Amino acid sequence: MEALIPLLMFIVVCLxxxxxYPVAFSLAGTALLFVSVGIVAGIFDTSFLTALPSRLYGTxxxxxxxxxxxFVLMGVMLEKSKIAENLLEGMALIFGRFPGGLGISVTIVGMLLAASTGIVGATVVTMGLISLPTMLKQNYSPSLATGTICATGTLGQIIPPxxxxxxxxxxxxxxxxxxQLSLGLYSLKTVSVGDLFVGALIPGLLLVFFYVLFQFILALIKPETSPAVDKQVLQKNVNRANSLFTNLVPPLLLIFAVxxxxxxxxxxxxxxxxxxxLGATLLALTKKQLNLKQLAEVVQSTTKVTCMVFMILIGASVFSLVFRAYGGDEVIHSFFSTMPGGVFTATLVVMIVIFLLGFILDFIEITFVVVPxxxxxxxxxxxxxxxLGVMIAVNLQTSFLTPPFGFALFYLRGVAPNHVKTIQIYKGVTPYILIQLLVLIILACWPKIVTWLPEQMYGVQ
Incomplete structure (x- = not known):
């Protein structure tokens, strides 16, 4: 009976x-509820709670x-100071003269913007407000336009930093x-954030390559879905484009330097x-796009996101500690070790569960609750x-795109014009979902795509 308590905890917190209810308080509240019931029933060892202060302090x-x-401050500063907007508009004006060029430029700039903000919602909303009206005005298919923006907005999950x-x-x-400790190894190896960044670089670029390839092929087969920008519009904005091109260099150098x-x-x-x-702040100052009001908005946005992350982390720490106190680790290990198919089946089940949880939970909650x-x-x-880290990141990126619950779809629906139908957004993301699944299969079949670069650069085995 006690072996079912960890499973019951997980079900209750999802409900x-x-x-x-707020994620952080749901996690901590559920854990404390099970602690209270366990103490009354005499099945919970309160000595586990003595580890909580040190764990929270360590966090x-x-x-x-x-x-x-x-990183949040960097992204919000680039967004609020309109540097990101200039980046998007400049690239669109420069490459829009080719069939499919506007969509391809949105993809490339979306990749850079996703890397700078690192937050799916912020990237999708920003690109939706800036790029979607331009693409629709240039007679792009609403499905292609919305699908491209949703897909590139979720690149922040995998494109480092x-x-x-x-x-x-x-x-x-x-x-x-x-x-390693569970295997009796005491000379512990570690995996760093830098290792994940390097490992995610090739898969992230592979995704962008497939996105661009899809748009290029579609422009050849169905040019009416992604026509070139009108020559008169380009001629009217040529000076502006050249000016913006010079303004593109500093933010690009900043992202590449980081x-x-x-x-x-x-x-x-x-x-x-x-x-x-610091570089994003100096860029905003030199371009005269920063004042006290904007600075206050940037600081407030950064503080809200940071507080959300750390409150969820605290709640997840309490939840995971109580989960382990009830023997959750042993239950999970026993479940996976007795599963037919071994590590392949275990990994497949975890990926499916994470994919489904991506419909109702953000990546922060999944990272702090499921992954530990x-x-x-x-x-x-x-x-x-x-x-494993890169596979989880790409998997979550896919779930954020999948109808009807994908977060990116909700974000774009909130800023898209009323004449753009929800079914068009769903239709638009479908090819990109297939691309995501294709990349997941490729990474599963050839893990060296992820591990080769970290092994060459850092010797990570």
Whole structure:
């Protein structure tokens, strides 16, 4: 009977979340409810709770997690100061003269914007407000336009430097150490956020390549869905485009400098995030796009996102501690080890569960709740930690696109014009969902696509 308590905890917390209660308080509240019932029933060992203060303190002083508010500040600063808007408009004007060029430029800029913000909602809303009216005005198919924006907006999950990868890196590092201890290994190896960044680089670029290839082929087969921008419009805006092109260089250099310093090992993700936040602020100042009002909005937005992340992390820490106190780790390990098909079936089940949870939970909740539970078991079965992290990130990206519950669809629906029908958005994301699934299959069949670069650069085995 006691073996069912961890499963019951997981079911209860999902039901509470579906009722609309805040995630952080749902996690902690559910855990404390089960603690209270367990104490009354005499089946809960209260000595487990003595570890809680040290765990929470360790979370607050975690140097890796300090990168989160800095990356958020960088992204929000680029968004609020309209530097991101200039980036999108400039690239669209430059490449829009070719059939399908406007959509391709939106994809490329969306990739850069996703990397700078790292937040799916912010990227989709920003691109929806800026790019969607332009694409519709140039007679792009509403389905193609909305599908492209949703798909490129979710690239923030996988394109480094990504907040999702920062959080996954921290959680997987702990899970990897737990897996090694469970195998009797005491000379512990670690996996860093930098390892995940490097591992995600090729899969992220592979996704962008397939997106662009799809749009290029579609422009050849059905040119009416993605026509070239009218020559008169280009002629009218040619000077503006050239001016914007010069303005594109500083933000692009900033993004490449942040990512390059991490990949080259010059700076840790936290240090690079600090440079990125300062660089974005200086860019806004030099372009006279920053005043006290905008600065206050940037600080408020950054504080809200950061508080949300850390409150969820605290709630998840309480939940995972109580889950382990009830023997949840042993239950999960027993379930996977007795499953027919071994590690393949176990990984497939976890990926399906994460995909389905992506309909109702954000990546932050899944990272802090699900990954600490299943991660140690899967890693103990021999999976590569970097490969597992990248697979989870791409998987979540796919679930965020899938109708009818995908988060990206809701974000775009909120800012899309009324004449754009919801069914058109669903139709538009379908090819990109198939591309995502194709990439997942490719990564599953050839894990070296993920692990080769970290092994070459850092010797990660």
């Amino acid at each position: 509470v979340l579906l009722l609309g 607050m002083v975690n140097e890796t997690l300090m990168a989160v508010p800095l 990504s907040i999702a990868l920062v959080l996954l890196g921290d959680v997987l590092s702990s899970a990897y150490q737990q897996a 990512l390059g310093s991490i990949l080259a090992g010059i700076a840790t993700p936290t240090e690079a995030a600090g440079v990125g936040a 539970i299943v991660g140690p078991v899967l890693l103990a079965m021999g999976l590569h930690p970097v490969w």
